[in-house]
Amino acid sequence: MTTDLWRPSSLKLEETKGARPRSRGRAHAGRAATAIAIATAILVAAPVISIVSLALQPAGDVWHDLINYVLPAALRDTALLLVGVGALTLLIGAGTAWVMSRHDFPGRGMLLWLMPLPLAIPTYLAAYVYADLFEPLGLVHRTLAIWLPLGDALGLLPNLRSLPGAIFVIGLVLYPYVYLAARATFQVQSAEFAEAATTLGAGRWTIFWRVSLPMARPALAVGVALVALETLNDIGASEYLGIRTLTVSIFTTWLNRGSLAGAAQLACLMLAIVAGLIAMERYGRRNASIAFSAESPHVRQRTPLSGARAWIAFAVCVLPVLIGFVVPLSYLAHQALGRGLLTNFDPLLWRHTFHSFAFAALATLMALMLALATTIAHRFRPDPLRYLVMSIAQTGYALPGLVIALGLLTPVLAVDNAMSVVAAWIGRSSPGLILVGSGMAVVIAYTIRFLAVPVGMIKAGFDSIPRDYDESARTVGAGQAVMLRQIYLPLLRPAMLGAVIVMFVDCLKELPATLLLRPLNVETLSTSIYQFASxxxxxxxxxxxxxxxxxxxxxxxxxxxxxxVPSGPA
Structure with a gap:
């Protein structure tokens, strides 16, 4: 993108009568953006503040039961699940990323599009599908029973309603986080490092373990951290497969035991785990290696494979896609057609779809506006305060949806009660629970949880716009409104479009926050599936x-x- 996209002469058309009003307008626009940015940071921090205040309240006798019967198993299962899923996604993601980055083989072009697709399968859907496939009298059992006696067929079936089963199911749909992060690093690493290792007699595997993998450590730390956060956020898969994680324990403590304070105290424990995961991710990215050499910046050439090696490479990469995407998608399509769900269409599905799309669209629009204001405030005046505000705005993704829902409950009800008091004071009838009853609580939860997506993408878009554009615009007297309309928004369009797409889909898939904050008798696509599974x-x-x-x-x-990225010369 060059400066030819706009010209000073076009900016002169926006000039008004004097420089002072424009200067005053710039100051007002900057202050407005800063005010919105600060309000955004407060909105993101509100659930955490609310949870801490709830946790300070007495929880009665609930902790006796929690300590004796809940916490030991919850902490053990949560730790084992995080370690298991992290190890599995690291193995699959880093391994397939290295094969795809370093080798050419038949089918590689198709796999470039297929490898990330398991992210389209929410963890709870994968759990429902595989538990149904491998249960007694399920499809896999009926297939085995054709060739084997009933007892032998049952003996061969793995028990997916177990911790190893949960690790397998969740890991196979979350590995693309590690894969995408690892590939982004592997494919741009300079050829000089591998060539130096080869000169010293290192083989292919030695180069992978001693050169490529250590250099990719920062990217792998980011990918595994995202996997861990998504695993902590999961409630549908863990609950359905019988794993009593800390997330499930918070859910049951709140709803089944009726202890909001006890659930908040458990949520504080989860926040401590989240903080530990973030600290580990930062530690994993310390002393990040430089992938390029200043003297030899070319990337490595991919090695062509043929024969058995090509087939092995293809099989290694396609197997996770088959298990993580093709099998669940095929099973869902088979069930929808076999049960006549298309011909005997349930009219309620239209309503559930409308609710899902409405909540997701409103949250995406709100997040986009808040993210734009937050990043603009930092762009206009990049001081420590605005950097801190922007950083806080991006922390929502680290908060599990269940924790956000728990933390929003008190502030949202307080706002609804305040509106009822105001209505009574002016002689009007009580409007009821407006935020909760209208679904705005769900929209706010989505906004907080996924605000990091538009903030990160728009910030990346701003980083690619040279500050010379700003200075040139100010030189011809353009105000911030003109700069936003004629410079920033056109150049930010790809980043904003990407943010809208990614966040909208994330909102559609979100289950915990939707399950707990949706209005009565209102279902979305995700909660309706959860009700069917229950x-x-x-x-x-x-x-x-x-x-x-x-x-x-x-x-x-x-x-x-x-x-x-095209491979470099040999």
Whole structure:
């Protein structure tokens, strides 16, 4: 993008009668953006502040039961699940990323588009599908029983309703976080390092373990941290597979034991775990290695594979896609067609789809405006305060949806009660629970949780716009409104479009916050699937699940536009 996209002469058309009003307008616009940015940071911090205040309240006798019967198993299962899923995603993600970055083989071009697609399958959908496939009298058992006696067939089936089963299911749909981060590093590493290792007699595997992998450590730390945060956020898969994680324990303490204070205290414990994960991610990115050499900046040439090696490379990369995406998608399509869900269309599905899309669209619009104001405030005046505000705005993604829902409950009810008091004071009838009853609580939760997506993307877009543009615009007397309209917004359009796509789909898939904050008698696609699974007839929600997956495929495939870099000369 060059400065030819706009010309000073066009900016002169926006001039008004004097410089002083424009200067005053610039100051007013900057202060307005800063005020919105500070309000955004307060909004993101509100759930955490609310949880801490709730946790200070007495929880009665609930902690006796929690310590004796809940916490030991919850902490053990949570730790083992995080370690297991992290190790599995690291193995699959880093391994396939290295194969795809370092080798050429038949089918590689197709795999570039397929490898990230398991992200289109929410963890709870994968759990529902595989538990149904491997249960006794399920499809896998019926297939085995054709060739084996009943007892032998049952003996061969893995028990997916277990901790190893949860690790397998969750890991196979979350590995693209590590894969995308690792590929972004592997494919741009300078050839000089590998050539030096080869000169010293290092083989292919030695180069991978001693050169490529250590240099990719910062990217791997980011990918594994994202996997850990998504695993902590999960409630549908863990609960359905019988894993009593800390997230599930917070859910049951709040709803089944009726202890909001006890749930808040458990949520504080989860926040401490989240802080530990973030600290580990920062530690993993310390002393980040430089991938390029100043003297030899060319990237490594991919090694062509043929014969058995090509088939092995293809199989290694395609197997995670088959298990993490193709099998769940095929099963959902089979159930939707086999049960006649398309011909006997449930009219309620239209309502659930409308609720899902309405909540997601409103949250995306709100987050986009808040993110734009936050990043503009930092752009106009990049001081420590605005940097801190922007950093706080990006912390929402680290908060599990259940924790956000728990933290929003008190502030949202306080606002609703305040509006009722105001209505009574002016002689009007009580409006009721406006924020909760209208679904705005769900929209606010989505905004807080996924605000990091538009903030990060728009900030990256601003970083690619030279500050010379700002100085040139100010030289011809253009105010901030003109700069925003004629410079920033046109150049930020790709980043904003990407943010809208990614956040909208994330909102569609979000289950914990939606489950707890949705109005009474209001269901979304995700909560309707959860209700079907809770009643033991998940298959009846196959069409709703397909809608979520179909909406997610496009944005996930869109990520592949950043995935390939031409290999350098040998």
């Amino acid at each position: 009643r033991g007839n998940f298959e009846d929600g196959a069409l709703a699940a397909l809608l979520i997956v179909a909406a997610s495929i496009g944005p996930v495939a869109w990520l592949t536009k950043f995935s390939d």
